[in-house]
Amino acid sequence: MGGDPFGRAIRDFYHDDQSEPLLQFDGEESEEHPIEQFYFEPFTSQGDEGWIETHLQGPLLDVGAGAGRDALYFQDRFETVALEVSQHLVTLMNEREVADARHGDMFALPEQFDANRFESALVRGTQLSLAKSMRGIEEFLVDLAEVTTPTATAVVDSYDPTDERVSDLLGYRDDSTPGLAFRLTTFEYEGDVSETLLFRLFSPERLRDAAAETAWSVDELRRSSESAYYMAVLQKE
Structure with missing residues (x-):
C-alpha cells in the first residue's frame, strides 16, 4: 500500500503512530493538513451537517469516504456504502467498523454498482x-444518475x-473563463510525495450548466460565511 502518503498519514494518526x-x-508554499478536524471530529446533526442530513436517505453512497466519518454516522440510520480510492483508508474504515467500505473509483460508478x-x-x-x-463533471453526473433512483438526491x-x-x-490558479478556476495541490508525509492533484473549481452557475446536460438539477445551495466554499443539493428532474 505504498505511494499513498495521504491515506497512510491519516491511518497513522488514528493509531497514534x-x-x-x-x-x-x-511550490514553495505549504501548510499542515488538519487531519483530526477533517476526518475524525464526529458528524453532528447541527448547522451545515444538519442541513446535509435533511437531504439524504438510504441507501446512501458516500463518495470519497475518507476515514469513514460520515459513513459511521449515516450507517446507524440507513444502509450506507462508503467508496474510497485509498486502500489505506478502506483498511482504516474497516478497522473503525464501517459496515460496507469499498475500494473503488468514483469516476467508474456504473462498473461498480447496479442501476x-x-x-x-x-x-x-x-x-x-x-x-x-x-x-468530466458532466460525465460523473451522468454516471451518478445511472446508479441512483429516479427520485434520488445528491449533495456535492x-x-x-x-x-x-x-x-x-493554497494552490489556487485563476482562469479567464467566468465562474471557473483550478487548484493544484500535492501531499507529503515522511518524505513520500503524492502525485499532484488537479481540481477544477466551479461556481454554482457553472454547476447548473453542467447539471443541465444530465438528469440532475441544482435544487438548493448553502454557502459558507467564512470562505468561498459552498454545498449544493442536486435533484433528479
Missing part, C-alpha cells in the same frame, strides 16, 4: 472537482471562483 505532519503544498442502487449520494470534500474539467461541494476569498486557497 503519526511521526510527521501531513503537508499540503504548492438504481442508491436513493442519495454524498460527494463531500470537493471530490467532484477532481473531474478536472466541466466535461466546491469552492466558488466568483467569490474573492477563493484566492486564499
